[in-house]
Amino acid sequence: MDFAILTFLAQDGLTTGAIYALIALAIVLVFAVTRVILVCQGDFVAFSALTLATLQAGEVPGTLWLLLGGAALVCAKDIVTAVRRRHAARIPLHLLTHLSLPLLLWALLGNLDLANLHGALKVLLTLAIVIPLGPIFYRLVYQPAAQASVLLLLILSVALHSMLVGLGLWLFGAEGFRTLPFTDSSFMLGDAMIGGQNLLVIGIALLLIVALYLFFGHSLYGKALRATAFNRNGAQLVGIPTELAGSSAFFLAALIGACSGILIGPITTLYYDSGFLISLKGFVAAIIGGLASYPLAAGGAFLVGLIESFASFWASAYKEVIVFTLVIPVLLWLSLTTHHVEEEH
Amino acid sequence: MKRLTALLLAPLLSATAYADINVGISLSTTGPGxxxxxxxxxxxxxxxxxIAGEKVNYIVLDDATDSTAAAKNARKLVGENKVDLMIGSTTVPTSSAMAQIARENGTPLIVLAPLAPQGEEKAWVFTIPQTNELMADALVEHMQAQQVKTLGFIGYSDAWGDDWYKVLGEQGPAAGIQLTSNERFNxxxxxxxxxxxxxxxxxxxxxxxxxxxxxxxxPHTELRRLGYKGAIYHTHGAANQAFLRIGGKALEGAILPVGPVVIWDKLPAEHPSKALAAEYAQNYEKVNGPNSLSPFGAYLYDAAQLLKAAAPQALAKAKPGSAEFRSALREAMENAKGVVGTHGVYNLSADDHFGHDQRGRTLVTVQDQKWVLLDSAQ
Structure with a gap:
């Protein structure tokens, strides 16, 4: 193994590691705030890449129908609650808040000349379609069971994921897609070739991580989310609406997932069911951070990426085994060093 | 919607009278396959x-590319629907699960994956796709002509990758070609x-x-991106339009063996499969859109050709729905000769339940994101 191969593998590992880091952060964030293990985090990644690829092919992406259907259900749910509580005056407000964005997107996609649209606008459209799915899933699937046990929430997650994989096959078909690269540039660093696209992925991932850090550390909204994560009941007592916190956590998770999808789309081929493996790797990283620590999870993600990259060079047939075996020593270490805290308190 | 109605109609069809010929089809329409x-x-x-004046009912089930579900489907088709013939499944592991039940219940099975059944199962199982040996043979011949001495291998970490590595390991050294790597991916x-x-x-x-x-x-685009200049070969599993779309310009010059149906419009007029392949391809693309043709759908079409050829003899011996009919159908298929399909001509015998010969394969290369016959490309 010479220096060129070493740098190339490291570069490859850090790039996938950056994506896993984003996924891991989203998983930790959602778990901390809502106690949900978000199995479908990877599906946001796959769906956003596939949505962008469909837009680039000049067609209307199937996720638009998912968004319209989901928004209509949430809206119906709110209207039913409003009628039951005799707040009929709120119905127009519900219609406006839930349906305006999806209908606007529908009108836009129906009338725009998609084939000749600027690339950046397609990225924005993709984000606008995929990100609202996060809060929609929370409102429809998790909020009614917000007080349930972690196990029940996990079962809901698995069910949601299976449903999304089925819908993905229906909406996008079984074949893989690749989005257009943002940049074809590459430059030589000594003997090693560094790809511009790889640098872009790592750069934007780091930027997002810093932005999340600032959001949680220095904004009132972020602090409220952290408070909910720390102690749900306490947060409620000081006037933080925990339902809003759940929606916000899912919004951020979908945002991170959609960005990851757009970043990874040009590097690899993505399929309707690619999300699960990406979720699992992110989950391994999140476990390294004990499902609680953001920096440890991000570090774990880069470790997973690097191990995966080098394992695919040394022993490609055992690559997944090597990556997932990593969980065992970490779990052993965690169970030996931390004392068990009862979940319901 | 069409897909949905096909699935919804399936249980209705199964309730029909036993005098018709009932064909149970289990396919991997969801999951990795x-x-x-x-x-x-x-x-x-x-x-x-x-077929031969008898109505044919098709019962279609999905096995989600899961061997357990494939076995369950096969049991349902045999037990509840009392089918005369099973067709399926799409991948080798799911097909293998169905083969076991076909043997247990004495129901003939036509497989759409290159499964080579062993022992007692062989009597009841017929395989439509070309064997990997037949396809590898054409590739190795081409490599020899191109003075290839060393060959790198990268394949799936599943049965498809394993079998190709095994076949190349047998045929390669005999032709003076050394395998230099055995890399796997998912x-x-x-x-x-x-x-x-x-x-x-x-x-x-x-x-x-x-x-x-x-x-x-x-792997192909990655090889080219990293500056690999040598020839890149593929298997017949890669031959669909989505492969050409996603690979783009990087695929230029790729060489792969395909069944005749893939290049139906470029076949010489005297090729036995030309007429049937053209009919299938045009009908398929009329309904499913341009460039939707896939060699895999054509395997099912060929399975029906085999049934069409064998059913009249079986009908002469027994009524559909009986064990005698199934046994007669099996025998008739085993002795089928010169059955023209979209993937070549099938000549079956007690020893050979594949029945393909050289007419079942053609080498093609990729030029301007289209398949081109290799002879005309040189």
């Missing part, structure tokens, strides 16, 4: 509705750079990618 299974399911509506891998670097480090004259459909394009 979906890219192959969906064109197969789209072909169901093109199968003959009547269909949904985010990156194959590590494997590709390992292949490159072994400095092979040519590389063979043992994968199917769109995932086969990823």
């Amino acid at each position: 979906a890219s192959l299974g969906i064109p197969e399911r789209n072909t169901v509506r093109m199968l003959p509705a009547e 269909r949904t891998d985010a990156s194959v750079s590590g494997q590709v670097l390992k292949v490159l480090a072994s400095r092979p004259d040519a590389v063979l990618i043992g994968a199917t459909g769109t995932p086969a394009a990823l």
Whole structure:
């Protein structure tokens, strides 16, 4: 193994590691705030890449129908609650808040000349379609069971994921897609070739991580989310609406997932069911951070990426085994060093 | 919607009288095999509705590319629907699960994956796709002509990759071709750079990618991106339009063996499969859109050709729905000779339940994102 191969593998590992880091952060964030293990985090990644690829092919992406259907259900749910509580005056407000964005997107996609649209606008459209799915899933699937046990929430997650994989096959078909690269540039660093696209992925991932850090550390909204994560009941007592916190956590998770999808789309081929493996790797990283620590999870993600990259060079047939075996020593270490805290308190 | 109605109609069809010929089809239309299974399911509506004056009912089930579900489907088809013939499944592991039940219940099975059944199962199981041996033979011949001495291998970490590596390991050395690497990847891998670097480090004259459909394009583009200049070969599993779309310009010059149906419009007029392949391809693309043709759907079409050829003899001996009919159908299929399909001509015998010969394969290369016959390309 010479220096060129070493740098190339490291570069490859850090790039996938950056994506896993984003996924891991989203998983930790959602778990901390809502106690949900978000199995479908990877599906946001796959769906956003596939949505962008469909837009680039000049067609209307199937996720638009998912968004319209989901928004209509949430809206119906709110209207039913409003009628039951005799707040009929709120119905127009519900219609406006839930349906305006999806209908606007529908009108836009129906009338725009998609084939000749600027690339950046397609990225924005993709984000606008995929990100609202996060809060929609929370409102429809998790909020009614917000007080349930972690196990029940996990079962809901698995069910949601299976449903999304089925819908993905229906909406996008079984074949893989690749989005257009943002940049074809590459430059030589000594003997090693560094790809511009790889640098872009790592750069934007780091930027997002810093932005999340600032959001949680220095904004009132972020602090409220952290408070909910720390102690749900306490947060409620000081006037933080925990339902809003759940929606916000899912919004951020979908945002991170959609960005990851757009970043990874040009590097690899993505399929309707690619999300699960990406979720699992992110989950391994999140476990390294004990499902609680953001920096440890991000570090774990880069470790997973690097191990995966080098394992695919040394022993490609055992690559997944090597990556997932990593969980065992970490779990052993965690169970030996931390004392068990009862979940319901 | 069409897909849905096909699935919804399935239970209705199964309730019909036993005098008709009932064919049970189990396909992998969801799960990892979906890219192959969906064109197969789209072909169901093109199968003959009547054979030798008897109505034919098709019962279609999905096994989700899961061996357990495939076995369950086969038991349901045999037990509840009392089918005369089973067709399926899409992948080798799911087909293998069905083969076991076909033998236990004495129901003939036509398999749409290159499964080579062993022992007692062999009597009841017929295989439509070309064997990997037949296809590898054509590739090795081409490599020999191109003075290839060393060959790198990168393939799926599943039965498809294993079998191709095994076949190349047998045929390669006999032709003076040494395998230099055995790298594996998964269909949904985010990156194959590590494997590709390992292949490159072994400095092979040519590389063979043992994968199917769109995932086969990823190692190819990666090899070219990292500056590999040698020839790149693929298997017949890669030959669909989505593969060409996703690989783009990087696929230029790729060489792969395909069944005649893939290049139906470029076949010489005297090729036995030309007429049938043209009919199938045009009908299929009329319904499913241009460039939707897949060699996998054509396998199901060929399975129906085999049934069409064998059913009259079986009908002469017994009524559909009886064990005698199933046994007679099996015997008639085993002795079928010169059955023309879209993938070549099938000549079956007690020893050979594949029945393909050289007419079942053609080498093609990729030029301007289209398949081109290799002879005319040179």
